[in-house]
Every structure is written in structure tokens, then in C-alpha cells.
Amino acid sequence: MLTPSRLKLARHRRGLTREQLSKLASITTRSLLAYENGTQRPSPDNLDRLADALDMPTAFLQGGDVDEIPVEAISFRALSKITAGKRDMARSAGRIALMLAQWIDQRRALPRPDVPNLVGADPEKAAETLRNRWELPAGGIDCMINLLEGRGVRVFCVAMDCHEVDAYSFVWNATPFVFLNTTKTAERTRFDAAHELGHLVLHAGSRPARGPQTEREADRFAGALLMPGASILASGLRNASAQHIIASRNRWQVSAMALAHRLHELSLLTDWGYRAVCIDLARLGYRSGEPGGIAPEHSQVVMDALQTTRPDTSLVAQAAHDLHLTVGELEKYIRGLLPEGSFATHRRTPPSRPTLTLLP
Structure with a gap:
């Protein structure tokens, strides 16, 4: 039985309109609308067609109901440059990353969120307050990703097929999330991480964190955090x-x-x-x-998770099986946060085929 919210999530994840999905799956747009509204159930054959067109396992479309991340809850950088389709694509990717985050949380004891609410504060003063609260040494910060994860912020990659989207952040069930576009230089990624932290500190829970003014405030916060005035x-x-x-x-x-x-x-x-x-x-x-x-920064949380899984499989393979997703889909959220070659060394090793030896 199809779950309407998951069909809509998968469609947005692939950046498809109903008309486009209709052509790919050979199903009428009227039927698709009925499926998403929950007023009609697809036949088993149509369900398989949808799964194939969306490159999602059928079981994903049959899972439990999912809540969408509201557009207003997300702080997108340069929102005016993103089409509605790309915005929804990134937003749905973030929702799938939430599933992965919950899966990791169930298996690892992660730090509780410790991000102060400094809404309305001057960005320079807010950065200084945060440094004092987190007891950061004077000067530069060694690793922004580790700093965020150590304070309970969940960090993931902006999915590779959403490369037009810059970094973004939001709070979900009292847990802050930051998504970084790791295709950029390491320096730019660090600044993006500090910028999104600025949104979480200065704007979360207040007005929507968008527009030139909030972007300037987040930039000022990032500059002051990474390059303290005294230093x-x-x-x-x-x-x-x-x-x-x-x-x-x-x-x-x-x-x-x-x-x-x-x-x-x-x-x-x-x-x-x-x-x-x-x-x-x-x-x-x-x-x-x-x-x-x-050099690029790496996620200690994901690296540790890889090291603590069963020896015959990987974190990604386990999570993909449990979440009814493909390995390729989940890799998009963590590949850029791991050292080069991590996936090659943590994938399941296929059993060697026996060799036939002819005896004289």
C-alpha cells in the first residue's frame, strides 16, 4: 500500500513535476494527484512503475508517513537564485538525511545540542559570546565540522545532485542541522559552516532566516567566529x-x-x-x-559510525537496508565528509569465487 507523503517526498527528491513523473511512469497526472492526496491506491504494477521512475525501492514508498520540512524552517543561502524545484529537491533531500540521522542516533550516543539562542544580538558580540561559552582558544578554529558535531549539531552534505544549492540549516525536533556543499574549497566550506551556525544562533526560532540583512548578519558572525578581532x-x-x-x-x-x-x-x-x-x-x-x-575537513561522527558497524558490511549498506533506500542515495549525504577512499574500504567484500584445479 502506497504512503502518499512518501510519494510526494520521492517526487520532490528527484526534482520532478507530476507531469514529468506521469511521462516517466506512464501513469496519468490525474492518478498521480489522487495517489498523493490519498484518495486512490495504485495497482501493484503502477506502484512498481513509480518506484522505477523515482529510482526508489518499492518498500520506501510503502513506509510510515513522513512530515515535510516547512520551507520557512530552512535557512537557504542565496534563496532568490534557487528555483522552486531545486529548493524542494534540496528540502526533500534534507528530510531523507533526517532519517539517516535518526538511524545513527539510535546506534551512537551523540552530544546533546548546545547552540545558544542569541536572537537580536550584534553578530560580532554573538560570536564572542559563543566562543566564551564553548571555551574556544584564542585564534583560529581547528575543525569547524568537529566543532559543530561536538556541540550536537548534525552535519551532512548537500546532495550532489543539488549542487546549485549552497549550504543551508534548520532545527528539527530541537536538533540543529547543517548541510554543506562539499564541492567547494575547504576554506569556503568552513566559512559556510560558520555562516550556518550564525543563522542557528542569530535567527533560529525568530523571523525566517532569509533576505540580504540576515545573510549579512550570518556573514559577519562567521568572520568574527573564524577570525576573532583580538587575534x-x-x-x-x-x-x-x-x-x-x-x-x-x-x-x-x-x-x-x-x-x-x-x-x-x-x-x-x-x-x-x-x-x-x-x-x-x-x-x-x-x-x-x-x-x-x-585539506578538506571530515566528520568524526560518520567516521566513527563506519568503524563500529559489523565487519561484513558498511554503515551505508546497513542504513540503506533499514531505511529502504539505495546505497547510492545515502552516499550523497556523507561522501564529501569522509576521507578519499572510505567507501572503497568499507563496502561489503564479495566472496571470492572458487577456482577449479585440474589434477593430472
């Missing part, structure tokens, strides 16, 4: 050149552009000096990339 002021970077900024950026593990912006924000670069530095950095390739940058 920057003591660095000797007043009127720094582009080459000096490039040589200093790894001290805080940020992009050269982000460090230049922070120096300007703290009046260590004049308006003219900031423009000149940005032109030089762009000419050297630092606007679109980060030559000679830092």
Missing part, C-alpha cells in the same frame, strides 16, 4: 598586501578573500587598499579558487 588586530596585518594576506590566511584556515574582507571590516585596510587587494587576489586566482589551500 586579527595582533597579527600585524595593517595595510597588508595581497601576498602578505596569502601567506597569512592558513593561520585562521580561511580564504584569502575572507581574510581581506575581515581586515577591511576591522579598519586594518582602507577602502582603497581593500579594492586594490581584491583586484590583486582575483588576478592571482583567489576569487574563484584557493590555490595551495588547506
Whole structure:
């Protein structure tokens, strides 16, 4: 028996309209609407057609009812640049990641959420308050993903087929979630993680975290968190050149552009000096990339989960079986958070085939 909410979730996950799914599954749009409204049940043959068209196991479409994540609950970066279809695709991907998160929670004791609510606070002051509360050392932060996970924030990848979507975050059942686009440079991913933490601290539970003003506030929070004012002021970077900024950026593990912006924000670069530095950095390739940058960060939570599963299978294979999803689907939410080659070493090893030896 089909679960209407799961059909709608799967359709959104694949970025399909009813008309598009109708063509793929050879089912009328009228029938699809009836299936999603729960006023009609598909035949076994139509159910299989839907599963094939959606690249989902039939059992997924027959699971328990699921609640959608409300659009207003999610803080999307650059929402105005995302089509409604891409937004729903990312939102439904986030809902499936919630299933994976619950599956992991049932098997591992994870930290309870500890993200303060500082709605209305000045972003610079909020970052300082958070650093004091979490007892962070002066200077840069070693690993943003580990920092978030250690404070009860669940971190996942933005699904690879949602690459147009930047990072986003939301709170679900009192648990904060952050989704990172790991196709970007490690420096940009770290800044995105701090930016989304800014939304959770400054905007969660208040007005919808969207619009230019909230984005600017989250950016200011991220800059102050990753590059504390006292540390920057003591660095000797007043009127720094582009080459000096490039040589200093790894001290805080940020992009050269982000460090230049922070120096300007703290009046260590004049308006003219900031423009000149940005032109030089762009000419050297630092606007679109980060030559000679830092290594990507990894999720300790997912890595630990991989190490504590049964030796004959992987976390992903177990979770896919239990959640009625494909291994390929679940990999999209964690692959970018693991070291290169992790999936190759943790996949089920097929049994070796016996060899035939001819005796004389």
C-alpha cells in the first residue's frame, strides 16, 4: 500500500513535476494527484512503475508517513537564485538525511545540542559570546565540522545532485542541522559552516532566516567566529598586501578573500587598499579558487559510525537496508565528509569465487 507523503517526498527528491513523473511512469497526472492526496491506491504494477521512475525501492514508498520540512524552517543561502524545484529537491533531500540521522542516533550516543539562542544580538558580540561559552582558544578554529558535531549539531552534505544549492540549516525536533556543499574549497566550506551556525544562533526560532540583512548578519558572525578581532588586530596585518594576506590566511584556515574582507571590516585596510587587494587576489586566482589551500575537513561522527558497524558490511549498506533506500542515495549525504577512499574500504567484500584445479 502506497504512503502518499512518501510519494510526494520521492517526487520532490528527484526534482520532478507530476507531469514529468506521469511521462516517466506512464501513469496519468490525474492518478498521480489522487495517489498523493490519498484518495486512490495504485495497482501493484503502477506502484512498481513509480518506484522505477523515482529510482526508489518499492518498500520506501510503502513506509510510515513522513512530515515535510516547512520551507520557512530552512535557512537557504542565496534563496532568490534557487528555483522552486531545486529548493524542494534540496528540502526533500534534507528530510531523507533526517532519517539517516535518526538511524545513527539510535546506534551512537551523540552530544546533546548546545547552540545558544542569541536572537537580536550584534553578530560580532554573538560570536564572542559563543566562543566564551564553548571555551574556544584564542585564534583560529581547528575543525569547524568537529566543532559543530561536538556541540550536537548534525552535519551532512548537500546532495550532489543539488549542487546549485549552497549550504543551508534548520532545527528539527530541537536538533540543529547543517548541510554543506562539499564541492567547494575547504576554506569556503568552513566559512559556510560558520555562516550556518550564525543563522542557528542569530535567527533560529525568530523571523525566517532569509533576505540580504540576515545573510549579512550570518556573514559577519562567521568572520568574527573564524577570525576573532583580538587575534586579527595582533597579527600585524595593517595595510597588508595581497601576498602578505596569502601567506597569512592558513593561520585562521580561511580564504584569502575572507581574510581581506575581515581586515577591511576591522579598519586594518582602507577602502582603497581593500579594492586594490581584491583586484590583486582575483588576478592571482583567489576569487574563484584557493590555490595551495588547506585539506578538506571530515566528520568524526560518520567516521566513527563506519568503524563500529559489523565487519561484513558498511554503515551505508546497513542504513540503506533499514531505511529502504539505495546505497547510492545515502552516499550523497556523507561522501564529501569522509576521507578519499572510505567507501572503497568499507563496502561489503564479495566472496571470492572458487577456482577449479585440474589434477593430472
